[in-house]
Amino acid sequence: MANLTFEEEAVAANRSAADLEEAGADLIVLLVHEGAPTTAYADAVDTSNDFGAMLAELDPSIDAVVSGHTHLAYDHRVPVAEWITEGRAVTERPVVSSGQYGMNVNRLVFEVDDVTGDVVGLSTEIVDLWVGGAAVYPQDPEVAQMVADATAEADILGAEVLGELEMPLYRARTASGATGSTRGAESTLGNAIAEVQRWATAGNGAEIAFMNPGGLRGDMLGVANGTGDYPSDVTYKQAAGAQPFANTLVTMTLTGVQLAEVLEEQWQPAGSSRPFLRLGTSEGFGYTYDPTGRTITQMWVGEDFIEPTDTVTVAVNSFLAAGGDNFTTFAEGTDRADSGRVDLNAMVDYLAENGSLGTDYAQHAIGVSGDLTPYEGGMVDLDLSSLAMTGPGDLVDSTVTVTLQGEELGTFPVDNALPTDTFDEHGKATLAFELPAGVTGEQILVVEGDTTGTIFPIVIDIVEFGDISTDPASPEYSEHAESIQWLARENISQGWTLPDGTVEFRPLALAGRDALAAFIYRLAGEPEFEPPAEPTFSDVTPESTEFYTEIEWLAAQGITTGYPDGTFRPTAKISRDAVAAFLYRLAGEPEFEPPAEPTFSDVTPETSAYYVEIEWLASEGITQGWSDGTFRATAKIKRDAIAAFLYRFAEGWIA
Numbered sequence: 132m133a134n135l136t137f138e139e140e141a142v143a144a145n146r147s148a149a150d151l152e153e154a155g156a157d158l159i160v161l162l163v164h165e166g167a168p169t170t171a172y173a174d175a176v177d178t179s180n181d182f183g184a185m186l187a188e189l190d191p192s193i194d195a196v197v198s199g200h201t202h203l204a205y206d207h208r209v210p211v212a213e214w215i216t217e218g219r220a221v222t223e224r225p226v227v228s229s230g231q232y233g234m235n236v237n238r239l240v241f242e243v244d245d246v247t248g249d250v251v252g253l254s255t256e257i258v259d260l261w262v263g264g265a266a267v268y269p270q271d272p273e274v275a276q277m278v279a280d281a282t283a284e285a286d287i288l289g290a291e292v293l294g295e296l297e298m299p300l301y302r303a304r305t306a307s308g309a310t311g312s313t314r315g316a317e318s319t320l321g322n323a324i325a326e327v328q329r330w331a332t333a334g335n336g337a338e339i340a341f342m343n344p345g346g347l348r349g350d351m352l353g354v355a356n357g358t359g360d361y362p363s364d365v366t367y368k369q370a371a372g373a374q375p376f377a378n379t380l381v382t383m384t385l386t387g388v389q390l391a392e393v394l395e396e397q398w399q400p401a402g403s404s405r406p407f408l409r410l411g412t413s414e415g416f417g418y419t420y421d422p423t424g425r426t427i428t429q430m431w432v433g434e435d436f437i438e439p440t441d442t443v444t445v446a447v448n449s450f451l452a453a454g455g456d457n458f459t460t461f462a463e464g465t466d467r468a469d470s471g472r473v474d475l476n477a478m479v480d481y482l483a484e485n486g487s488l489g490t491d492y493a494q495h496a497i498g499v500s501g502d503l504t505p506y507e508g509g510m511v512d513l514d515l516s517s518l519a520m521t522g523p524g525d526l527v528d529s530t531v532t533v534t535l536q537g538e539e540l541g542t543f544p545v546d547n548a549l550p551t552d553t554f555d556e557h558g559k560a561t562l563a564f565e566l567p568a569g570v571t572g573e574q575i576l577v578v579e580g581d582t583t584g585t586i587f588p589i590v591i592d593i594v595e596f597g598d599i600s601t602d603p604a605s606p607e608y609s610e611h612a613e614s615i616q617w618l619a620r621e622n623i624s625q626g627w628t629l630p631d632g633t634v635e636f637r638p639l640a641l642a643g644r645d646a647l648a649a650f651i652y653r654l655a656g657e658p659e660f661e662p663p664a665e666p667t668f669s670d671v672t673p674e675s676t677e678f679y680t681e682i683e684w685l686a687a688q689g690i691t692t693g694y695p696d697g698t699f700r701p702t703a704k705i706s707r708d709a710v711a712a713f714l715y716r717l718a719g720e721p722e723f724e725p726p727a728e729p730t731f732s733d734v735t736p737e738t739s740a741y742y743v744e745i746e747w748l749a750s751e752g753i754t755q756g757w758s759d760g761t762f763r764a765t766a767k768i769k770r771d772a773i774a775a776f777l778y779r780f781a782e783g784w785i786a
Contacts, residue, residue: 321411
C-alpha cells in the first residue's frame, strides 16, 4: 500500500511494551489479531509459521498474549527463557485464544506482588459461555435492553423477502467441522456470490468475478434452513449474514499471466495460518491446476481458452482489489473502476430482477496430475482432484466419463470423502485408458461428471515418432515399428525432440550401454532405489553420467558386472550377446537346459561366453536371429532390435 510501511507484529509489540514498562506498568498483555494455525501446542510455537515466529521474538516484558484470527480455542503456556534464568515464580507466558462468535472467553488470573510488581501466581482457563445450548451467565439488564431494541428494528428490515433460493448455498467444511470450517475448498455459496457480482458489474465489462472465502460469514439457506422444502424464500437478514462487510465492487483488466498468478496466490505464503484460500468463481469460468507444482495449467471462459497474452475484465470486492489476503496481483490490475455498488446491494438487486438464485454444483477448479504428453495409441494415467463440494446435501458425482473426439474412452469412480485438511483435493478419481490409434498432436479430452454438471477439458499433446511408420510404403517404415511404438507408449523410450517439436527414435542408430540400462530400469517399473555412496564403476559418477541411477540399479540387481578393469563404459555401443545376458539376468536367471544342437550356426558353447543366455533368448522367442541362421553375438545392436527384444521379453516376463 503506497506510503505505508507494515512492521512485524513483534517489532510493534516490543516497542509499545517498552513504553508501557517505562511508564510504570506492572502487567503487560498483548492483544493481537494473529493466531495459531491449529490448537496443538507444537504448532503454536513452531517458528516456521507467522504466529510461532512472532511468539519467539516477543520481549520478556510481555506477560501474556491474547490472540485471535484463526477462530480456534486454545490455552497454552509457553516457557520464557529469561524468566527461568531470573528464577521467577511464574516462568511460562500464557498464550490464549477463545475460539469464535462469543462462545467462550479466556480467563487469565494474575497474582501480582504489591511491592515489587512481579507476577507471583497465574491461572488460566477457557470458559464455555454456553452449556447445553443455554447461557451460563445472566444477561446485564441494561445491555440486554439495548440489544433487544436494536434487534427489533433490525428484524423489520431483516425479515424482508428478497427472492427465492432454488437450493441451500453452503460454505465449505472439513470431515470433522461445520460449514465454514475450511476456507480452502470450493463452495456453492462462494461461486454463487461471485456470479452475482459478475452480473452486477457486467455493464462495466466484467467477464469473470472472484469472491474471497473469508468474506463468507454465514451460509445462505433461506427460510427452509437447509432441512425444509425448496425453492425457499431468502430474507435480507440471511443475505446480509452471508456477506456483511459492505465492500464495493471493483472491475479491472488482467492479462492471462496475471490471472494465473492470482489463482496461484490461493496457495498462501509460507507460515500463513491458513495455507490455502479457494476463491469463489463466477459461472462459465474454470481452470485446471497441478496440485503438486501448485501451478495453473489451463483457464477458460465458456468454450474459449485464456492464453497468457489475452486480457480479461474481472470483478472483485474492494478488499481483494487492494490485494487483501495476499492476493497481491489484483492490486496490479489496470483500467480499475470502483462501481460504488456494495456487494450486499448487488445480491438484493439480483434477486429483485431475477426472482431466484440457483445452486451450481459443478466444479470450477480441478486438479490434474500426470503425463499430458502421451504417445500415440498409448495409455493415459491421470489423477483428478477437487471434484466435490462439501456442503450437507450438496450433489456430487459418483463417476466421471472421459471422451475424445466424441468417442468414450472410459468411466471412472469418484471418491467423495470429505477433506481432513484445508486444501481442495477431495473428490478424487484415477483415470487410466488407452488412446485410439492414429490420433496425434494436440487434442482435448472432455471429462464430465454424472450428476453435478461438472464438465471440463484437459489438453493433451499426443506424441508420435516422426521417423517411424508401420506403412511398408513409407520412407520411415520399420519392421519393428510396433515394438518401437510400444516402447514409447510404456514411456521406456522418450526419443529425441528436435527444435521443430518432432520426436525421433532413430531406429538404425546403434544402442549405447547407458541407454539400455535406462530402458531396462524403466521396463522394471522404475523401482525406488538409492545409489551407493561410492560409485560401483570408475567411469560412472553422478556428475559425468546421464543415467547414473539406472546403471547403479543394474549393478545392484546383478544384471551387469561391468568390465574386468572396473569400468562400465556407458557411452560404448552394446553387443547383441551382452543384451542377451542382461535380459536373462533381469528374468532372474531361470533354470534352462540348452538344446543338444545350437540354434544359431555361430553360437556354440565353445565360441560364445553367453551361449546359455542366447539360447534362452531364442527358446523364449525373444530373438529369431538373422535369416542366414546366425545370431552375430559380438555385433553391435541397433535401437530397433533393442525395441523388439524388450517388447518380446515384456510379453513373457513382465506381469
